[in-house]
Amino acid sequence: MTEPRASVIVLANQKGGCGKSTTAVNLAGGFAREGLSTCLVDLDSQCNATGTFSVDPDELRDQGKFTVADAFLANKPGTQIELAFGDRFEGKLTLLPGHRALDQVQAQLDADLKRRVIADGISPMEEDDLRSENRLRLKKSLAPLVAARDFIVIDTPPRLGFELTAALLAADWYIIPVFPSKYDVDGLSRLTATVQKVRQRGNAKLRLLAVILGNYKANTVLHQDVRAKLKGTFPDAMCETVINDSVRHGEATFRRQTIYEAAPGQQAANQFAQLTREILDRLQVEKGGVKPLAIEKPESAEPVAVTEAANG
Ligand SMILES: Nc1ncnc2c1ncn2[C@@H]1O[C@H](COP(=O)(O)OP(=O)(O)O)[C@@H](O)[C@H]1O
Numbered sequence: 001m002t003e004p005r006a007s008v009i010v011l012a013n014q015k016g017g018c019g020k021s022t023t024a025v026n027l028a029g030g031f032a033r034e035g036l037s038t039c040l041v042d043l044d045s046q047c048n049a050t051g052t053f054s055v056d057p058d059e060l061r062d063q064g065k066f067t068v069a070d071a072f073l074a075n076k077p078g079t080q081i082e083l084a085f086g087d088r089f090e091g092k093l094t095l096l097p098g099h100r101a102l103d104q105v106q107a108q109l110d111a112d113l114k115r116r117v118i119a120d121g122i123s124p125m126e127e128d129d130l131r132s133e134n135r136l137r138l139k140k141s142l143a144p145l146v147a148a149r150d151f152i153v154i155d156t157p158p159r160l161g162f163e164l165t166a167a168l169l170a171a172d173w174y175i176i177p178v179f180p181s182k183y184d185v186d187g188l189s190r191l192t193a194t195v196q197k198v199r200q201r202g203n204a205k206l207r208l209l210a211v212i213l214g215n216y217k218a219n220t221v222l223h224q225d226v227r228a229k230l231k232g233t234f235p236d237a238m239c240e241t242v243i244n245d246s247v248r249h250g251e252a253t254f255r256r257q258t259i260y261e262a263a264p265g266q267q268a269a270n271q272f273a274q275l276t277r278e279i280l281d282r283l284q285v286e287k288g289g290v291k292p293l294a295i296e297k298p299e300s301a302e303p304v305a306v307t308e309a310a311n312g
């Protein structure tokens with residue numbers, strides 16, 4: 001494929017409070033600061049990433065505008081959902097806002113399917129196909145944005161559920177953010193197993209891009225141990241750049257700003273800028289908007305070979 005296209009990156013960890021939203025927002029902002037057009041997608045019904053842009057999802061709905069829930073419920077293309085913020089990041093950063101209705105999306109799609117099974121008498125095989133199609137609605141919605149942007153960054157809710165699956169099916173890469181205090185080996189292997197299923201059943205090209213340690217206290221032995229352990233488990237994916245524990249991150253969220261806007265020139269912002277460059281280096285993207293290249297490197301953290309691709 002020679003067409004320029006966005007790299008689609010999912011922040012994935014089923015634990016709450018491990019830095020998914022903070023990383024999604026500031027990585028998306030970091031890409032935009034590097035001159036790369038970036039769309040941030042908020043798949044969490046809590047809408048923390050959406051809040052960073054002072055967007056009220058209910059107000060949007062009242063105004064007849066769409067949220068990412070409509071990608072699933074009404075097959076809306078991302079281009080009809082996308083919001084731009086001309087004054088921030090020189091127009092390079094856009095948002096597909098979340099909505100609390102995301103919580104009900106799977107139940108609603110399942111109920112619709114059941115109704116069709118009864119009303120239209122569709123076969124179990126067709127039912128399976130329609131269920132797969134429901135999971136692929138996000139990918140379909142993002143397709144016109146994939147063709148138009150450099151990066152799509154997807155924030156996900158804290159569970160191994162429908163939204164995360166839909167995001168992983170739509171993605172090229174996933175990133176695992178970890179806080180030392182929330183580090184959990186079993187949790188990470190369940191996440192990896194979920195990713196493995198997605199790779200086998202629908203998206204063979206999905207790969208781990210980075211493991212990012214946040215909320216890090218450099219002089220705490222436990223934190224140093226977790227860092228070393230993660231490096232051992234994910235030797236290629238573990239980022240050199242860590243994000244230190246800093247009150248600036250909470251302040252930025254409170255002020256509905258990215259870290260670059262809330263604490264310019266301070267360590268918290270500088271670390272995210274450095275992390276952005278480390279990730280861009282992995283993707284071999286030059287500053288100024290050269291399109292990402294695929295890295296042809298085997299996935300070392302996931303030993304199972306994947307040979308089957310249904311919807312790749
Ligand atoms: N490096 C950091 N230092 C201190 N607090 C942080 C840091 N990163 C994030 N936080 C705070 O930790 C909380 C959880 O982070 P968040 O990104 O919302 O996690 P998740 O999306 O995984 O639930 C938030 O209140 C956030 O402001």
Ligand SMILES: [Mg+2]
Pocket residue numbers: 020021022044048156
């Ligand atoms: Mg979050």
